[in-house]
Amino acid sequence: MKVIKIDKKTWAGGINSLRSGYRLIGPVVKGDAHDFAELASDEAPDMAFGNTRLSPKSVIFPQSEPMFTYSLDESDPEHHILKDSTKDYSPRAVIGMRPCDAKAISLVRMNFDTPDYRDPYWMDAYDATTFVGLACDNPCTTCFCTSAGCGPYHEEGLDVLLSDCGDAYEAKALTEKGEKLLAAAGWDAEGDVSIFEPKKADAEAKITCTVETGNLRGKNSLDLYDAPFWKELSFACINCGTCTYTCPTCWCFDIQDENKGKEGVRMRNWDSCMTSLFTMHGSGHNPRTEKHQRFRQRFMHKLKYFVDKYDKGLMCVGCGRCVQQCPANIDIRTICNKMNGYEAAS
C-alpha cells in the first residue's frame, strides 16, 4: 500500500490534470450546505465541510435516470420496443467523500450485484468510479459511525483515503484504481504512513455517541416486529421521506414511463417506504396503510432484516444525516437501542 504526500500547493494542479481522464464530482456549496456535484472545468472541490447534506449515492444511483427509450408511433417499425438509453460510463472520480458514505456504497452493492442478477445501471456506474475519501478529523455531534461498523478513517469502499495534515494531504492508495488516479494527477511525493494511526485514534475519540447493536442479530424477528413500541416511536413521524432520501444506504426505487407526444422514456426514480403508495396493490389492498407500519419497515429493514440476510452488520453507517434532518426529531440511535434492548414478554 502506497502513501503519497500531496502538498496543497499542488492540489489544484493535480485536480486539473485529472480532468482529462475523469469526470470529477466533489463537494461544493449549494445554498446553505455542501453537496456533491459534477465540478465545472474551473471548479475545485471545496474540502472544508463537516458532512454534505446528501451523500454522494446519486453518483452511482441517480435520483432519476433513464433506462430505456421507446416510440409510440405505429408508423415506426420498431414502435413499442425498448431501446437502451444512452449512458456515459466513462471514468469518473468522487473527490472528498466521507468514509461512511463509501462504506454505504459497498453495503448497497450487495443489493444490486447478486448471484442471480446484476443491475447494469448501478454496477456500470460503480465500476466506472474511483472513490477518493476524506477522513473525518472533526466529526459532527450526530456521528455514530464507530458503533455502526464504520469510522472516521474507515477504508472499506474507498480507493484512496486522504487525511488533511494542514498544508498537505497524506493520501493512502487502497486499490489499483486509487494508485492510478494519484499517478494521473501527478502526485508522487513519498508520504508518511505513520500519521494515520494516531489521527484515526484522535478522530475516533471525538465520536462520543454510540448505538447498541450487539443483540440485534440474536433477536427473534417476529418478536421485534410485534414489539409494543412502534406506534409510540412513530407518533411524531410525518412520513415525509427525508430520512430515506438523505440516507446513503437507502436504495428503493420506482420505475415509471414518461411520455411526450409519440416518444417516451422508462425512468427509474428513488422511492421511499415512507409513502403509502409504495406498497399499494392494484386492487387497493395495502399491507402498510398505517404510518407505524411504514416506520417499522424502515427500521426493521436497516437494523434487523438486512442484518439477518447478509450477516454484514447494520444497513446504517452512522452518518447521522437522518438524525440532523428529520423534521420530527426522530432519532435512529434511540430506535436502534430500543430494538437492541427489547425483551419480548414470555
Next chain:
Amino acid sequence: MQNPYKAYPVRIDDIQVATADKTLRTFKFVFLNEGDEEKFSYNVGQFAELSIPGQGEIPIGIASSPSEKGFVMFTVFRTGKVTQHLHNMKVGDVMGLRGPLGNCYPIEDLEGKNILIIGAGFAFTTLRSTIKYLLEPENRKRFGRLDVIYGARHPGMILYKDELVEWEQRDDINLNLTVDGTDGQEWKYHTGFVPTVTESQAPQGDDDTYAILCGPPMMLKFTKPVLEKLGYEPNHIIMSLENRMKCGIGMCGRCNIGKELVCKDGPVFTLDKLNEMPEEDQ
C-alpha cells in the same frame, strides 16, 4: 449477463374474454425475435412482468404450462392503469414480456407424491399452468393422486371452462368445482366456499400428500386451518403470494415480507416458512 430490466418484444396473438363480467381476459403472446422463447424458459408458478412501453409494467402469474410451446399465456384482471390499457389492446399489438421471475412450485420435489391443488378466483392462473403440466402424458405417471378444488363467486366467473370440462371426464384427476352462489344459473357442481368444500372433499394429509394453494387472502386464511385439521403439516402446504412489485428481481425494495422478497425469494413459500415471517397488515 443481459439487462434484467429489458423486456422481450412480443406480439399479442390471441385475446379471449375469460369471464361473464368481462373483467378478465386471456392473452397469448408470441415472441418477435427468434431465440427469445428459449431464453424465457419457465417453470410452473413463476410470473413475468407484462411490459407496455408508455404505460408501465405489471407482475402477472404465467397461466400457460412449460409444456405448451409457441406462446406464453396470461389471464389478466382489469384493475389499474396498465391492465386497463392492456384490455383495450388488440391482436397484433406489440409490447414486452420480462422474465420469467420468481421461484416456482416445487413440482420436481413432489414426484411420487399426491397433490391437492386449491384455488379461488382469478388466482387460478398459475394453478391452471400446474394442472396442465401435471396432466401431460409424460408427467402424469410421475405423480400420485391429483385432487383439485377450484372456487369462484358464480358460474360466470370460472376460468378455463372448456378445459375444466375436459379434465372432469378424466379418471386421473379429481376435480371439485364450487361457486359462492349460482345467481339462478344452471350449476351441477358444489355450492359453498372453498374451505367448506375442502373440508368435505380433500384427501387426508399425510407424509406423501402436499397441498398447493393460491387465492385471495380470505380464502387462504380460512383454508389453512381446514388443511391443518385434515392432517397437513405446515411444510406440506405450499402457497403463492403476491405484493406490489416493480423490478421483479429483488432490487427495488417494496415487496418484502420480513427479510423475504416476494418477487425473488417467492412468490412460492411453504406455510412453515410463512410462519417465520411477520404478518404484514398488522
